[in-house]
Amino acid sequence: MSTLERLQHDFVAMLQGKNADFAQHIAQQKGLSCEQRSEIYQNAYQIRLKKVLEQDHEMLGLYLGDELFDSMVETYLSTYPSKSASLREFGERLPQLLREQSPFKEHGILSEMAQFERLLLHAFDAADGPVLELTDLQSIEQASWPNIILKLHDSVHLLTCQFSAVESWQALKNDSSPPAPELHTHRHWLIARAPDKRTGFYPISECHFQCLTSIKQGLPFGFVCEAAAGVAGDQQQGTIEVMQLLQQGIELGWFLKTSVT
Amino acid sequence: MKYSPPSFAGFGLGLRTCYFEEILTTEPNVDWFEIISENYFVSGGKPWHYLSQIKERYPIVMHGVSMSIGSTTEVNFDYLRKLKQTIERVQPLWISDHLCFSSLGDFNSHDLLPMPYTEESLDHLCKRLLIVQDFLERPLILENVSSYLTYQASEMSEWEFLTELHQRTQCQFLLDINNVYVSARNHQFDPSEFLNAMPTSSIAQIHLAGHSDFGTHIIDTHDQPICDEVWQLFADFAQTHPPVNTMIERDDNFPAFKELMSELEQARSLAPTSWRMNEYA
Numbered sequence A: 001m002s003t004l005e006r007l008q009h010d011f012v013a014m015l016q017g018k019n020a021d022f023a024q025h026i027a028q029q030k031g032l033s034c035e036q037r038s039e040i041y042q043n044a045y046q047i048r049l050k051k052v053l054e055q056d057h058e059m060l061g062l063y064l065g066d067e068l069f070d071s072m073v074e075t076y077l078s079t080y081p082s083k084s085a086s087l088r089e090f091g092e093r094l095p096q097l098l099r100e101q102s103p104f105k106e107h108g109i110l111s112e113m114a115q116f117e118r119l120l121l122h123a124f125d126a127a128d129g130p131v132l133e134l135t136d137l138q139s140i141e142q143a144s145w146p147n148i149i150l151k152l153h154d155s156v157h158l159l160t161c162q163f164s165a166v167e168s169w170q171a172l173k174n175d176s177s178p179p180a181p182e183l184h185t186h187r188h189w190l191i192a193r194a195p196d197k198r199t200g201f202y203p204i205s206e207c208h209f210q211c212l213t214s215i216k217q218g219l220p221f222g223f224v225c226e227a228a229a230g231v232a233g234d235q236q237q238g239t240i241e242v243m244q245l246l247q248q249g250i251e252l253g254w255f256l257k258t259s260v261t
Numbered sequence B: 001m002k003y004s005p006p007s008f009a010g011f012g013l014g015l016r017t018c019y020f021e022e023i024l025t026t027e028p029n030v031d032w033f034e035i036i037s038e039n040y041f042v043s044g045g046k047p048w049h050y051l052s053q054i055k056e057r058y059p060i061v062m063h064g065v066s067m068s069i070g071s072t073t074e075v076n077f078d079y080l081r082k083l084k085q086t087i088e089r090v091q092p093l094w095i096s097d098h099l100c101f102s103s104l105g106d107f108n109s110h111d112l113l114p115m116p117y118t119e120e121s122l123d124h125l126c127k128r129l130l131i132v133q134d135f136l137e138r139p140l141i142l143e144n145v146s147s148y149l150t151y152q153a154s155e156m157s158e159w160e161f162l163t164e165l166h167q168r169t170q171c172q173f174l175l176d177i178n179n180v181y182v183s184a185r186n187h188q189f190d191p192s193e194f195l196n197a198m199p200t201s202s203i204a205q206i207h208l209a210g211h212s213d214f215g216t217h218i219i220d221t222h223d224q225p226i227c228d229e230v231w232q233l234f235a236d237f238a239q240t241h242p243p244v245n246t247m248i249e250r251d252d253n254f255p256a257f258k259e260l261m262s263e264l265e266q267a268r269s270l271a272p273t274s275w276r277m278n279e280y281a
Helices: A003-015 A020-025 A034-056 A058-064 A066-079 A087-100 A108-124 A134-138 A142-147 A165-173 A206-216 A221-232 A235-252 B017-026 B046-057 B077-090 B119-136 B158-169 B177-187 B191-197 B228-240 B257-270
Strands: A157-163 A182-193 A199-204 B011-014 B032-036 B060-063 B095-098 B101-104 B107-113 B140-143 B173-176 B203-208 B245-248
Touching (some): A003 A020, A003 A034, A003 B107, A003 B119, A020 A034, A058 A066, A058 A108, A058 A165, A066 A087, A087 A108, A108 A157, A134 A235, A182 A206, A221 A235, B017 B257, B119 B158, B140 B203, B158 B191, B173 B177, B191 B228, B203 B228, B228 B257
Parallel strands (some): B140 B173, B203 B245
């Protein structure tokens, strides 16, 4: 290992609290001690990354409170140090940490809330693309309908919650008390960026969730209708559900134009 | 390959999301805007929505924070590919990053960690700079970072190091005068000595920014107005140098846009008439 390699290795280890000997690389100067000088970098490293998680997971921070949030940040920094050049990706594994590590894993809502906030971030700067319009569908011949393949806009994400993660997020955002975390049954949500570039989230029914899952899997429209019929109980009701979904999705820019042409 | 230095383009501002709407609405008297390159590595959405409108009206400069050119581990070609794609999309006047290391292997500190000023570092940076510039097919301008420590291993001053790097590679620098001031205070040297020692031909751009003073040391926080001492250093520099692209940089504690414009006007007023865009043209 060269002198430069050794120095950089020791610097990085110091930042992660793994090398107390880094101070030996530092020249003595007036004012601060060598230890204080290395602490400036160590503190900056922790503060900068904590700030990223605070910004990206603002409502999770409110839900946890300062003490637990600080504990989560400390655990996250040591478990998943940043490997990406972009700070935007730093918190990608936070839902996983909250799902796997105590004391957080005992509260399933935490992982779900973190996942919801990640999806909001993903939707915010997902790739743009021309969205499907009603006139695009009107030009499709009736016989071709079963074989058309719809494609979701890159900003569209689906989330299924076992807990009241989204409702709690919303309550905190509105300065209200969050509801009880337990739900009687799971709930589906769609997160997407609207044509005006605002990121939104929408509750979706079991039927629409199954349809969107089929679309996401790249299945032809005929299969999407079958999925709807399976949930709705009969074909006619299923078709009505699919039409409602198409109408809402076209209004909110959930489908790409290229998907049917 | 030899690259031409960027021409004088005037006085710019750092483009930050909180000012997007105001810039589009008021079209302020700014000669160019500088973006943080990595903020546009994303595919779409609001960042690109606004940037594409702003770049129709103003020239854009790209400033990176994560290249880690001084790192001793392998060059991150994945990063360089994303940077090159972004360059192709933005078509900037020039690009810059920092003379430092920030990552090592797959660990990223997201900080600008100083290099030791040694022959070994010089050799290393010369090789890396060639690789990066060849890959990007354009020159890379390097910014001096602020520092809070000096290494036992250092064999020369920072300005001697930069001058030597310039002589060996003809690379140019983004001279952050606030960073010079911060390092000067933290390491007890005269900032004028640094600025006067830099070869004129090596300076492509200037950053002016604020810092936080903690008494025993100061930290380059970019969240305060530019202090009087930094203004004075800039004024002295401007009076003795040909025009250099100059920018006001603010990264936190964002003030009303008119306050940044006021700092931009102050920079313009401190520079001699030869630095004004219309005079230069």
